[in-house]
Amino acid sequence: MSIGNSPEDERPFEDVSEEARPSIGRALKRARIDAGLTVDDVSSATRVRIAIVHAIEADDFAPCGGDVYARGHIRTLAKAVHLDPAPLLAQYDAEHGGRPAPTPAAPLFEAERIRPERRGPNWTAAMVAAIVAVVGFVGFTLFSGGDEGGAGTVADGSVPSTSEPASPTPKSKKTADPKPEPSDSAIAAAPQDKVTVQVRAADGRSWISAKDHNGRMLFDGFLKQGDSKVFQDSSKVHLVLGDAGAIDLYVNGKKIEDDFQPGSVERLTYTKGDPEAG
Incomplete structure (x- = not known):
């Protein structure tokens, strides 16, 4: 007969807390299934591409383009499947060396770039040019009419005025008015x-x-x-x-x-x- 602890009591203590805790991807996938959502549903709700959702659920964070964006995707997906993102983010930081500094976003969103911004015609400049042309034509017409009136006066025997004809100041005033810059x-x-x-x-x-x-x-x-x-x-x-x-x-x-x-x-x-x- 042995005295002391039984063999069961002498077994070394086994810490199963890490083994019992699922991985980040497995926890997200399980929560999504429990919520009755498909990968397409989650992608549509979060705007995270389907390929990235599949990769994260497989614990592959390389397609995210960096730790900053991996954390952002984990937070977004967790909220979509009604899961608290804080434990998952803490688990990610523990497994990947702590919270990283922000990194450039270009590698992540390269696939979303469609085409450069297309600029439309500058209608404002066209309208200003048309107004200048109209004012110039009106000024020229008035100026020419004044000259003809003066010639008629000389023919009748009156003394023509020696003063200079008035310059078309309305034209210069309108063309000199700058368009105000847009502001807040x-x-x-x-x-x-x-x-x-x-x-x-x-x-x-x-x-x-x-x-x-x-x-x-x-x-x-x-x-x-x-x-x-x-x-x-x-x-x-x-x-x-x-x-x-x-x-x-x-x-x-x-x-x-x-x-x-x-x-x-x-x-x-x-x-x-x-x-x-x-």
Whole structure:
């Protein structure tokens, strides 16, 4: 008879906490299935490409293009499947060496680039040129009429005036009036039948993508610190912010006060009725 602990008590303690915790991809996939969603459903709701959703659920984060964007995708997918993203982000940081610094967004969104922004005709310049031509013609006509009147007076025997004919000052005044440069006040006076969005890189450099309600690309590129862009559409503007924490956002003349984190990727859509509050 042995005295002391039984053989079962003498077995070494086995910590199964790590083994019991599923991987990030497995947890996201399980939550998606429990929510009754397909990969297509999640991709449509989050605008994350299907191939990247499949890769993340297989714990392959290379297609994300960097740790900053992998964290952003994990947060977005977790919210879509009703999962708390904080534990998953902590698990990702522990497995990949901590939270990284923001990296350029170009490798991630290279496939989304469709074509450069197409500029329409400069109707303002055409209208100014037409006004100048009309004013010039009217001035020339008036000036010529004055000369003919003077010639008639000399023929009748009167003494012609020696003073110089008046110069067509209305023409010079109209052509010299510069067109005012657009300013931020134009945002506050944005038409109510359109949606107007201003994006300003206030705290650093950020990649920006903007599309109209038909999915046509309005802008795709980087904004340096201090730069800004204004987008306008009849019903809807879709935005992707590569580093949302560096951006100040104004919609229909009102500043959006969302607490965007540095390095986070945000996909946003605004309509002419936004913001509904604040």
